[in-house]
Amino acid sequence: MELVRISTAGSVDDGKSTLIGRLLFDNNALTKEQEELIDQKTREKGADDLELSVITDGLVAEREQGITIDVAHIYFSTDTHKFIIADSPGHVEYTRNMVTGASTAETSIILIDSRKGLLEQSFRHFYISHLLRMEKVIFCVNKMDLVDYDEDRFIEIAVQIKEMVSKIGDDIDFDIVPISSLKGDNVVHKSGQMSWYGGKTLNELLHLNKSKINLNKAKYEQSFRFDVQQVYHTHREGFQDFRGFAGRVKSGTLSVGDKIITLPSKKESTVKEIRRFTDQLNTANAGDSVIISLTDEIDISRGSLIAKLNEQPEELKEFDATLVWMDDNSARVGSKLILKAGATESLLKIQKINYSVDTSNLEKDENASTIELNDIVSTNLKLSKPVYLDNYEDNKRNGVFILIDPQTNSTVAVGFKS
Amino acid sequence: MENRHLYELENESIYILREVAAQFKKPVLLFSGGKDSIVMARLAQKAFYPSKIPFSFMHIDTGHNFPETIEFRDKLMKELGVDLIVRYVQDSINENKVQEETGKYASRNALQTVTLLDAIEEFSFDVCLGGARRDEEKSRAKERIFSVRDDFGQWDYKKQRPEPFQELNGKIQFGENVRAFPISNWTEEDIWTYILQEGLELPSVYFAHKRKLVKRDGALIAHSDYLNIVDTDEIVEGLVRFRTVGDMTCTAAFLSEADTVKKVLHENMASKHSERGARIDDKRSESALEDRKKGGYF
Incomplete structure (x- = not known):
């Protein structure tokens, strides 16, 4: 079984919950309890079409207001794939939730109402998908039943989408599908109403695992990056004076015998063993949680980075990064925060705000003096001690960090090294 | 893999x-x-x-x-x-x-x-x-x-x-x-797939066994001293297993013959019921x- 992580984004009335409901319903992936709930709500409302949206409304406040506030996780599987959907609200107030939802996914689904075409939010959704370098973006032009399944209307919107993509960045793989979640057209089943559409249904696109394979390959081919989470010492039987470095491979691969360097201590050594529970491995790949031991006794602690000798990351005490601000408290030039990237932490000062981006028209404001909730800004950051990040564009896992406010302990921003 | x-x-x-x-x-x-x-x-x-x-x-x-x-x-x-x-x-x-x-x-x-x-x-x-x-x-x-x-x-x-x-x-x-x-x-x-893969042991109540039960509101609850039994309850015996194991008073049993991890996994998936359906206390309100x-x- 292949694990596929998807994020969905849409505006309040785009029918996102209905789409997810439809995807599960037509894949026969709802539980009996969920089916009963849909039945019950459909009857209560006296609606002609199934009330599919009820299965994603989680919190009391959301049910009362009829909107999605927080990222919800939905799980379902088909014969060949397991899906995790991070469903996030689309409104500007919830940009932080959208970034959070999309950050662990490879594919992002962006919903567009066929009657309205592209909205401000569509720009923001795609901007974020592009900022996060999603592997694939699927634009679902929804509610086609309400425009009489009109091909011309679909083409009009498709042209708008392509214009937007070329403006924001066309270095991203995308598809456009005309659907009706309410009626079930082109979600799982091919539509009988839109014979003019020769492309794949949403479900077929989600089942294409080509991008996943490429993604893994790309991750393995990147430079090796390993954050030490913890150091294990033990003297138990069979492990005299064992010293191992536990962590998760962020990118690349490492094999026994490889020459490595530890940062920031800049000590060189050779990989003696790679362990995963009782197994001894020859190689560790991106994503693996393993324990590495070295041939030399060198000083390594939590927060150290292990890289291959010939692929060292740059030492950074000052760098540019794009921040997405996630906290109610704003920040300004001079704000002091904690940077956390995996197990690494450093004190940080916002040295300069280069510009903030208005995602609805892509205009840059170079005079921005404060950073408010949901702002996307380019900044220059200065650190109290060096970190070893790559450019996010080259290495997603080692190019990203969060910022923590030392006063409140809240996670206030996510940053992408540029 | x-x-x-x-x-x-x-x-x-x-x-x-x-x-x-x-x-x-x-x-x-x-x-x-x-x-x-x-x-x-x-x-x-x-x-x-x-x-x-x-x-x-x-x-x-x-x-x-x-x-x-x-x-x-x-x-x-x-x-x-x-x-x-x-x-x-x-x-x-x-x-x-x-x-x-x-x-x-x-x-x-x-x-x-x-x-x-x-x-x-x-x-x-x-x-x-x-x-x-x-x-x-x-x-x-x-x-x-x-x-x-x-x-x-x-x-x-x-x-x-x-x-x-x-x-x-x-x-x-x-x-x-x-x-x-x-x-x-x-x-x-x-x-369940992981339990199967790792060969993990589980308490016996997860597998089909004969048990004295209380039939209430259409659900089967384990008979025990902790349960306040009322007149409308019916006391029965059956071959059952539990899908989630919480308190004896609020976990419902299923009639089942599944006595191995493999059979339980198969039966659960085929049933399409969610496991929280067996938690009586979650049904108190939405x-x-x-x-x-x-x-x-x-």
């Missing part, structure tokens, strides 16, 4: 367990003896091997558990070599901190919260590891991996910390503590679990 997705989930859970051990001073793993906590124990073993699991386990014992689960719990703790702390809801009742519910549907499930919060204070635990999964229930679907609780153990969804790229922020103020959920992204099917969580329930 057939179970490639399980390998990915296991990597993720091990990463989370290690972050918990590294970021906090005094973690504890909440262990109920149910299948999810048994999987958690296995993951902890894998995360820290060849070192020992660096924290204690704790069971909040309602006193209404299946005896089979308690027996199993003690055996497993011995095998793993971890310390088990047990705190009893009965003690909280005796100290007049909580009131025993009365009537036909009396359950001690909600009472656990008080005993749990007291134990957190007694031992100064700053993080409790739990085996909750997001697929279990709709308010769980919105839970973070690190969930910060205030002095009163309360959950406020508005104050949840974003966790982009699974960057986990465990910084807390004195008095606050965190509930950490390493198997957030596992589904019930994943749990937001039963969310209400309990806000009050500090696990």
Whole structure:
């Protein structure tokens, strides 16, 4: 079984919950309890079409207001794939939730109402998908039943989408599908109403695992990056004076015998063993949680980075990064925060705000003096001690960090090294 | 690899367990003896091997558990070599901190919260590891991996910390503590498939067995001294198993002949019913679990 992580984004009335409901319903992936709930709500409302949206409304406040506030996780599987959907609200107030939802996914689904075409939010959704370098973006032009399944209307919107993509960045793989979640057209089943559409249904696109394979390959081919989470010492039987470095491979691969360097201590050594529970491995790949031991006794602690000798990351005490601000408290030039990237932490000062981006028209404001909730800004950051990040564009896992406010302990921003 | 997705989930859970051990001073793993906590124990073993699991386990014992689960719990703790702390809801009742519910549907499930919060204070635990999964229930679907609780153990969804790229922020103020959920992204099917793959043992109540039962509102409940039996209840005997194992008073049994992990896995998936359907206390209202969580329930 292949694990596929998807994020969905849409505006309040785009029918996102209905789409997810439809995807599960037509894949026969709802539980009996969920089916009963849909039945019950459909009857209560006296609606002609199934009330599919009820299965994603989680919190009391959301049910009362009829909107999605927080990222919800939905799980379902088909014969060949397991899906995790991070469903996030689309409104500007919830940009932080959208970034959070999309950050662990490879594919992002962006919903567009066929009657309205592209909205401000569509720009923001795609901007974020592009900022996060999603592997694939699927634009679902929804509610086609309400425009009489009109091909011309679909083409009009498709042209708008392509214009937007070329403006924001066309270095991203995308598809456009005309659907009706309410009626079930082109979600799982091919539509009988839109014979003019020769492309794949949403479900077929989600089942294409080509991008996943490429993604893994790309991750393995990147430079090796390993954050030490913890150091294990033990003297138990069979492990005299064992010293191992536990962590998760962020990118690349490492094999026994490889020459490595530890940062920031800049000590060189050779990989003696790679362990995963009782197994001894020859190689560790991106994503693996393993324990590495070295041939030399060198000083390594939590927060150290292990890289291959010939692929060292740059030492950074000052760098540019794009921040997405996630906290109610704003920040300004001079704000002091904690940077956390995996197990690494450093004190940080916002040295300069280069510009903030208005995602609805892509205009840059170079005079921005404060950073408010949901702002996307380019900044220059200065650190109290060096970190070893790559450019996010080259290495997603080692190019990203969060910022923590030392006063409140809240996670206030996510940053992408540029 | 057939179970490639399980390998990915296991990597993720091990990463989370290690972050918990590294970021906090005094973690504890909440262990109920149910299948999810048994999987958690296995993951902890894998995360820290060849070192020992660096924290204690704790069971909040309602006193209404299946005896089979308690027996199993003690055996497993011995095998793993971890310390088990047990705190009893009965003690909280005796100290007049909580009131025993009365009537036909009396359950001690909600009472656990008080005993749990007291134990957190007694031992100064700053993080409790739990085996909750997001697929279990709709308010769980919105839970973070690190969930910060205030002095009163309360959950406020508005104050949840974003966790982009699974960057986990465990910084807390004195008095606050965190509930950490390493198997957030596992589904019930994943749990059973993993139990099969790892050859894990489970308490016998998970498999088909003959049992004396009480038939009530169309559900089958284990016959026990803890259940307030009323006139309309019917006492029957049947071949059953339990799909989730909570208190004897609030977990419903299924008629089943599935006596192996493989058969249980197959039968669960074919049934299409959700496992929380067997939790009688969740059916009290549409937001039963969310209400309990806000009050500090696990």
